Amino acid sequence: MVSQRLGQLRHLHQVEILRQVWTHHFYWDAAGALRWRDGHTLPRLLASLRFDSPYDTDAHYCVKNGLEWSGYRATFTECCDHDRPENVVHAAATIAPVQNGTLLEEIHADLAVLSLLPSEHLVDAAYPTPARVARARRIHGVTLTGPIPTASGRTAPPDPAFVKSAFRADWDTHTLTCPAGHTSRPWQQLTLNQHPYLQATFRAATCRSSPQRPRCTSRADRSRSVTLQPTRELHEIQIGNWADQDTQQWKDRYAMRAGVEALNSQAVRALGLRRSRYRGLPKTRLHTVLTAAACNVVRVGAG
Ligand code: SF4
Incomplete structure (x- = not known):
């Protein structure tokens, strides 16, 4: 009877998740001791398919610029026109292993619905590829400005x-x-x-x-x-972008993007964005949007 119950427990969704978390995060070493894997020795399974927490199956391990975390990734877009308030106009959240650049189409589509599309969108090096520059221009009429990485x-x-x-x-x-x-x-x-x-x-x-x-x-x-x-179009975008991004004129214009780093700092340091208050991506998305709204309220108050 007990073994029958145990057999049934094995098929519970929660038990299966816990089994996978343990399988991915622990191993037996050569001496027979149970060891915990640190981030660098996690199995080379696609991070978005691996469960990294039994409490939140949407939370995934990620490393970016030496920073390791398990959870989500948030992206803000703010207005940086000199004659308008520097307010956040878009906030997006996704699972941590998703690259920022893949959110670009979602950001532009959302801004288009709200009639908030900019004529020019300044982005960091994680966003622009020749294909994304071409698509932003063709679909949304947006000039995507950012450094396209060169060979290294x-x-x-x-x-x-x-x-x-x-x-x-x-x-x-x-x-x-x-x-x-x-x-x-x-x-x-x-x-x-x-x-x-x-x-x-x-x-x-x-x-x-x-x-x-x-x-x-x-x-x-x-x-x-x-x-x-x-294609020729994408090749010419890439070559043209590389030539432009070396000029002082381009660098001076791109410097306007620096303001969004202050926004990121505000969201992280003043509003605790790095610690998700909720479990699951849908609630974390809401948390990110509310954090962006709070940033706007603080800015309006300070203005
Ligand atoms: S410069 Fe031209 S010929 Fe010389 S190694 Fe490069 S590709 Fe070859």
């Missing part, structure tokens, strides 16, 4: 003069011309994780004998290859 680490050439933007694309012949004046083979259309891209490769014999090779590529055994956005 192993993908960057030894000399910055040989970055992708130094290669001239010919969209008729589907080839690139490198800074040394050599033409690539016709580029190939490839896909990575369902994302299409183009890859142009230079002839090995050409690169091997090129005096520019040490500046152009660190790949000792192979020729230089360059990946491109899948």
